[in-house]
Amino acid sequence: MAQLEKQLVYVVDDDQGMLDSTVWLLESVGLKALPFTSGQAFLDACDPSCHGCVLLDVRMPGIGGLSVQEQLRARGIELPVIFVSGHADVPIVVRAFRAGAVDFIEKPYNEQLLLDSLQQALSHAAPASLADPRLSEVQARLDSLTPRERDVLLPLVQGYPNREVAEQLEISIKTVDLYRSRVMKHMQANTLPELVGMAIAAGLVEALQLRH
Numbered sequence: 001m002a003q004l005e006k007q008l009v010y011v012v013d014d015d016q017g018m019l020d021s022t023v024w025l026l027e028s029v030g031l032k033a034l035p036f037t038s039g040q041a042f043l044d045a046c047d048p049s050c051h052g053c054v055l056l057d058v059r060m061p062g063i064g065g066l067s068v069q070e071q072l073r074a075r076g077i078e079l080p081v082i083f084v085s086g087h088a089d090v091p092i093v094v095r096a097f098r099a100g101a102v103d104f105i106e107k108p109y110n111e112q113l114l115l116d117s118l119q120q121a122l123s124h125a126a127p128a129s130l131a132d133p134r135l136s137e138v139q140a141r142l143d144s145l146t147p148r149e150r151d152v153l154l155p156l157v158q159g160y161p162n163r164e165v166a167e168q169l170e171i172s173i174k175t176v177d178l179y180r181s182r183v184m185k186h187m188q189a190n191t192l193p194e195l196v197g198m199a200i201a202a203g204l205v206e207a208l209q210l211r212h
Helices: 016-028 039-045 065-074 090-098 111-122 132-144 147-158 162-169 173-187 192-201
Strands: 008-012 032-036 052-057 081-085 103-106
Touching (some): 008 039, 016 032, 032 039, 052 065, 052 111, 065 090, 081 090, 103 111, 103 192, 132 173, 132 192, 147 162, 147 192, 162 173, 173 192
Parallel strands (some): 008 032, 008 052, 052 081, 081 103
16 A cells, blocks of 8 residues: 555546546545646646656646646656546547557546556556557457458548548448447447557557548
């Protein structure tokens, strides 16, 4: 437990109710949580020498989460960042991962998934998209996709809606829905941000032109 108490989680969220419940959850498992209701307040207080990680809301008044992440990088602060958002779209998710985020979790989040993600972040000294063993698993899942499933996966992680994917592939929206469901299942992704994270870790998205 002494080791856990040395691990600090900065929680940055303008929603006071979400902030309080998250801090309570983290403290209930022995983590030390420091709450902030704005990105600027967090940046002013952030200790670059501290071992820990940042749980960061994407959309906040003033400085948003992505800008906070950029300022951390500009200052040379290598704290792992986990984003949480109730409004996750693919360009934002991709931008977050490319800038070094270790995870992107949609609100309302599953408590155990959040704790698992925090545990992984705290076990690494610096941000990393996916550890090597996990990357191998992701690659194996990608290799198991059929050509048509892969055809649907690529525009999906680029941010195209089902209607535009259907037009690109000249298939019905219902068929896209079916393949999308199969891709999520085969990739073992519970959410679209998780799927995008897998695609970026495997290098699929880097060479693609993202839709904005």
